Amino acid sequence: MTPDRPDGARPRRVLVLGATGTIGRATVRALAARGHDVTCLIRRPAETGTVTRIVDLTDPVSVARDGLRGETFDVLVSCLASRTGLPDDAWAIDHRAQVNALHASRAAGVTHVVLLSAICVQKPLLAFQHAKLAFEAELIASGLDYTIVRPTAFFKSLSGQIERVRRGKPFLVFGDGTLTACKPISDDDLGRYLADCLDAEGRRNRVLPIGGPGEAITPRAQGERLFALLGREPRFRHVPVALLDGIVAVLSTLGRWVPSLAAKAELAKIGRYYATESMLVLDPATGRYDAQATPSTGSETLFDYYARVIRGEAAAERGDHAVF
Structure with missing residues (x-):
């Protein structure tokens, strides 16, 4: 099979x-x-189709x-992320583990690092966002070439309500369902974008926000299209943001004495963040x-993916930060 890379581009050890x-x-x-x-x-045995080391x-x-x-490598590509976003996990994985890999790979000859970050670090209010930004800063200061990719929402984090709606339940939205918007990107489109960064000189030493194809969509638009794909009349249940505020306040107060509730408070804050902040480029001048x-990049839309899941051609894999 002919490698899918630009003419003249050499293969790298990655x-x-x-x-x-x-x-x-x-x-x-x-x-x-x-x-x-x-x-x-990798952290535990798994099949990747390539060489793996625990x-x-x-x-x-x-x-x-x-x-x-003791081997030499050319490029480090990191898609690493903490599983929960909780402070201890975030600083251990989103920061410390990344720093360890950066130092070791530089000693092994790596000259270019491609980092999968997140667009939400533009407005950092949560522990995992601060941890990601801290590593971004270390990478930029490292002297290595870098490409920092900050994608918008992922399909997996916007698919948790497919089965709910299939069972005849309403689609849940915060407020009127138009508080936020995003340009979701598929795993394969994002994977190809990251892989292409190895040979795209114009992406070197840049921080690159990226979304999927098409217009930005709101949660309400997601629900309307999902109902249409299922051939049903749209039904929504509106959840007030104030309810999330109350949950965060109560858990934060009780968490001063009960550590497990402090962790739940942080998870509630993460949920509130995604319920109220758009995953789009933030204009610092206007806020x-x-x-x-x-x-935008890629070819598959979120609604293409919804249709494939409904037809049984894809499985809706939910992320750790899925709101629902």
Whole structure:
């Protein structure tokens, strides 16, 4: 099979972090399709279709000894992310593990790092956002070439209500369903974008927000299209944002004495954030989200994906940060 990479571009030895997540798997597929020699550093045994090495990414000795093994590499591609977004998890994975991999890979000859970040770090109010930004800053200051990709919403985090609606229940929205908007991007479209960063000189040493194809869509528009695909009349249940505020306040107060409730308070804050903030480029001058300024890439829309799930051609894999 002819490698799917630009003419004249050479294959690279690539280290991949976060290869077992849905986006990581798509990125590994895209890198392999382009003829790159891929080695995945993973936390537990899993099939990636490439060379895998079990590593404790929070331990710099393990990263060097078990992961790089004294070999040389050209590029580090990181799709790594904390599973919960809770403070301890975020600083251990989104920051410390990334720093360990950065230092070890630089010593192994890596000259370019492609980092999957998140568009929500534009307005950091949560622990995982601050952890991601802290690593972005270290990467930029490292002296290596970098490409920081900040995607908008993922299909998996917007698919939790498909089965709910199938069972005849209403689609849940916060407020009137138009408080937020996003340009969702598929795993495969994002994986191809990340893989193409290895050969796209114009993406070097840049922070790149990216969304999927088409116009920005609101939660209400998501619900309306889902009902249409199922051939049903739209039914919505409106959840007041004030309810989330109350939950956060109560859990935060009780969490001062009960650690498990403090963790739930943080999760509630994450839910509130996604319920009230758009996943689009933020205009720092106006403080408003700008759909027109949010670049689009790829070919598959969220509604294409909904249709495939309904037909049984795809499984709705939900992310850890799914609101519903």
